Amino acid sequence: MVSIPISFFVVKVHSRCNLDCDYCYEYNLGNTGWKTKPKAMAMEVFRLLCERIQEHCLAHEVSEPFISFHGGEPLLRSPEFFDESMKLAREMIPDIRFGMQTNATLLKHEHVKVFLKHGLKAGVSIDGPKEINDEHRFDLKGVGSHDRIMKGLNYLRQEKNRKAWGGLLTVINLETDPISQIDYLTSLEPPGFDLLEPDGNWEVLPPGKKSPNSIEMGQWLIKAFDHWFDKKSEIQLRRFDEIIEHILGGSGSTEYFGVEPVNLVTIATDGAYEAVDQIKGAFDGAEVLGLNIEKHSLDEVIRHPKIQQRMIGLNALSEKCLECRHRLTCGGGYFPHRYSKKNGFKNPSVYCEDYLMLFDHITSRLKEELN
16 A cells, blocks of 8 residues: 555535536536535534644645645635635644635635735636637536636736736637647736646547547647747646656656656545545546545545555556556556546546657657757
8 A cells, every 4th residue: 555645635615616617527527426515615624624634744744735725616605715714724734835726707806815815826717718718618507708707817917916826727629729729828928827638538538539549639739739839938838847847757746647646635515535526527426435524534535445546656557558658757647537437447548649649749849959
């Protein structure tokens, strides 16, 4: 058994969302768990969580643990809730850090004041300009979200508020032009941004992927990489920065690539510990651990098989992955994207062929640059 302390906590403070994005793993890929969860996390549940984090950090000498507020949509909670919760957390864990992922449609000046007060950095989800974003990111009435996202985002873009801005997160739409997408996102002048492949697996292919061995995503990402790399922009693009770091022998900061142990756990609104959120797109209940903050310590979470399988590195990989030239860079790809009914998660990513061509291409570009 691998025993790596947990230091990253995805805290779901609200289980509902004011948007209904059609690719969402939480609500639109077969998951039903959210229906039985309380809409909002009670402050008592959050306090119990902080006690567990405090206990864990003291026992394992963990420094600077990180709470990332998620939903649903976290900004369905009030500025007062975030002020109170972060004050409580910091009283118990002085070196704790805070982040958030939000659609920003509900973001107000009052939220930003609280974020700045506590050092929280908010990442904003947006999929491109209005005509692209609104194709998939709309509300429960089918109305596009772009204008509302930009209204909230513009608070964070103000110079006085930029310390509260963590960056942008974009789900890739293969029907878009990658160069235009990179240009649009960089034009917003974020501190950094990331590109996410749409969720899918070997049972349900991701949107835009025509067959298990097709390479549409690889082709899109290569065009995006070349444009970003040639621009030599100072704006970080996390996906490509991380791949480069792995190719050069380093380690990444996320669980998308590489074989480093994953030190993350999700906490639902009722205090249940859960596996990585996107795993919900594999099958209903995939995230369930059967453990909760009231009865179980974080050490017990670490020992759970669903957490262990994301800590054991190369031992979790399929035979095909172990024989691959990019095994240390790729690490099998993102865990939720490996699922099949036959082999569970012991498969390459459903984006395997895409990644092979992407990693070969980036390796070649780096060699040219270094020579």
